[in-house]
Amino acid sequence: MSTNYFKEYPNQEGFYQEYGGAFIPPQLEEEMKKINEAYFAISKSHKFISELRDIRKHFQGRPTPVYHCNRLSQKYGGQIYLKREDLNHTGAHKLNHCMGEALLAKYMGKKKLIAETGAGQHGVALATAAAYFGLECEIHMGEVDIEKEFPNVQRMKILGTKVIPATHGLKTLKEAVDSAFGAYLEDPINSIYCIGSVVGPHPFPMMVRDFQRVVGIEAKDQFFDMTGELPDSIVACVGGGSNAMGIFSAFLDDQECKLYGVEPAGKSLEKLGDHAATMTLGKPGIIHGFKCYMLQDEKGEPAPVHSVASGLDYPGVGPEHSMLKDMNKVSYESISDKECIDAFFELSRLEGIIPALESSHAVAYALKLAKENPKKSILVNLSGRGDKDLDYVIDNYGLPE
Structure with missing residues (x-):
């Protein structure tokens, strides 16, 4: 492994060798570019890093x-x-990247956080981050998982988040991602899709990894x-x-x-x-x-x-x-x-x-x-x-x- 690993992967197009990239609709390309540029700007900022460290120590x-x-x-x-x-x-570990993503959203002037969740841990973490920063939050979750992980559904609602059931297909995590992406496509200007893992189009796999x-x-x-x-x-x-x-x-x-x-x-x-x-x-x-x-x-x-x-x-x-x-x-x-x-x-x-x-x-x-x-x-x-x-x-x- 190279000592410059984190500078080499991903490359500028978001690829880890042959994997990754951003295979997305044209209307999202400009928004992903803005997110990427904003992330690189604030991730090098002393003010952002100091605020994130303070959150991790005193809140997390x-x-x-x-x-x-x-x-x-x-x-x-x-x-x-x-x-x-x-x-x-x-x-869970999910708050590590959720607080970072919400801080990025605030920097970009976004008003709403949208995400999927499977077990509900990412949903709870993002709902927590939204409450902390005073942002709206919408979490998409498969109907099967809503029943299976009901305590986390209640936690999200208590935190002021809207939980949207994914009712198609197997009604689990993949369908929740489908549903959340659809909601994000409706208003990418005012909202940001805060992906819950090291998946999705570039720059999200890189961002979530860096925060974790x-x-x-x-x-x-x-x-x-x-x-x-x-x-x-x-x-x-x-x-x-x-x-x-x-x-x-x-x-x-x-x-x-x-x-x-x-x-x-x-x-x-x-x-x-x-x-x-x-x-x-x-x-x-x-x-x-x-x-x-x-x-x-x-x-x-x-x-x-x-x-x-x-x-x-x-x-x-x-x-x-x-x-x-x-x-x-x-x-x-x-x-x-x-x-x-x-x-x-x-x-x-x-x-x-x-x-x-x-x-x-x-x-x-x-x-x-x-x-x-x-x-x-x-x-x-x-x-x-x-x-x-x-x-x-x-x-x-x-x-x-």
Whole structure:
């Protein structure tokens, strides 16, 4: 990896080698250009950086800690650590980029924030940012996910946000993105689409990655302070891939650190529509204005997907992840619904930490790694807390004895 990695990727057209770009309607090209220019202007501004740092410290509660899982490590082997993004305000890593995107919107004179959400964490985070800056907010969410993640829907409404149900197709994350893009197209002058992951047309994959880099920067320093060395493995769940890019970004030059992105094997990898294993079984294609690995049907269209975790059931993935896969810099693995649920309860019972189902995929893979490598250290990005998932888990899986 080049030491100028972040200056090289993406290039000026927004490509990470062959992935990324901006495949968008002509009426959005000028708006994307304005967003790109505004981002580069303020991201170099001392005033913007100072305000964002102040928000992170005094409003978000950063830095979030790194925690050693003593009982989990004793049971499974290895030394398992968690980067506690569940302790970030609103309960997940999403606020890291939402506060940055809302600050950018304010700088550009936008009046309204529009976004999609799957598990609701991005929606809650953006609703929080909108309330903080006094902006309107509209969140699009699949009907299936609205029912599944009802506590987060209520949180968004309490924060003053309008929640729009996506009622077409499978009524999950992809359809929410479709719906949100449509709403943004109606008024791109006064609104801004605040994408919830490292996906979408350029410059959003770059912007979200840059705002999430704080996770990796903190974690690297914290882990070294705690242990005197770097972790042997870093593990993060991958849907679109924002939390993973956030923590991976700090370790891309460290050859001794193995990076693992964990996606949903769902109910089965054998049948299209039963999983969301984009990196494992997908191939390059274009979705929502960018090129990436994508699960496709026989017509080359985005395939139906499934995951117990609403925030991971997306048929595409971030373009930077697609590049890192081709470069063999990150190993992309998959975890089934059952393994995810088992890890959800294990972390809860052994460490007193209830993880989000998205994060439970990473925890599940870390437990596998610990068994296979009992003398190695593993750092998991615990991207969110599981309050939002309690009703769904209990209703569908019950409580273990």
